[in-house]
Amino acid sequence: MIAQYATAGGTATQGSDYTNTNGTVTFEPGVTTKIISVPIINDTIDEFDETFTMNIQSASPGIIIRAQSTATILDDDPPSSASINDVNLSEGNSGYKKRYFLVSLSSASGKPITLSYATATTLRRPVTTMSLPAHSHSFSGANYEPNNHSGQR
Ligand SMILES: [Ca+2]
Ligand SMILES: [Ca+2]
Ligand SMILES: [Ca+2]
Numbered sequence: 362m363i364a365q366y367a368t369a370g371g372t373a374t375q376g377s378d379y380t381n382t383n384g385t386v387t388f389e390p391g392v393t394t395k396i397i398s399v400p401i402i403n404d405t406i407d408e409f410d411e412t413f414t415m416n417i418q419s420a421s422p423g424i425i426i427r428a429q430s431t432a433t434i435l436d437d438d439p440p441s442s443a444s445i446n447d448v449n450l451s452e453g454n455s456g457y458k459k460r461y462f463l464v465s466l467s468s469a470s471g472k473p474i475t476l477s478y479a480t481a482t483t484l485r486r487p488v489t490t491m492s493l494p495a496h497s498h499s500f501s502g503a504n505y506e507p508n509n510h511s512g513q514r
Pocket of ligand 3: 406
């Protein structure tokens with residue numbers, strides 16, 4: 362008996378998660394099992410577990426009782442870690458200007474990663490008595506707006 366088989370897509374991506382595979386298997390008389398191999402492509406990217414299918418397309422002679430197998434590729438990579446670098450921000454003489462922080466991941470991720478952020482006041486050196494400046498700034502979402510600088514743009 363000869364059976365034809367082929368992989369088909371699921372949530373996994375052909376070419377980056379697994380290799381499309383098709384062919385035929387021949388059962389010699391008296392044989393009841395055969396193995397089909399599919400190359401799974403290794404990576405170091407944190408991903409969701411993903412699936413593809415292996416399908417028996419025809420059997421000759423004979424009938425097919427169960428034609429489809431779902432394969433799940435179980436991800437084994439740790440989540441990416443995020444970090445932000447220290448920066449020195451130059452100050453102008455009036456108004457304000459946007460300055461930028463670089464946020465980075467330890468490795469690219471297959472999952473969307475969301476970080477929330479906020480400014481906080483830190484002192485450069487320990488000081489025994491000090492009042493915080495009245496013109497401290499805050500982030501609101503992605504828009505950087507000074508709190509008390511209206512009319513100075
Ligand atoms: Ca993968
Ligand atoms: Ca891996
Ligand atoms: Ca992975």
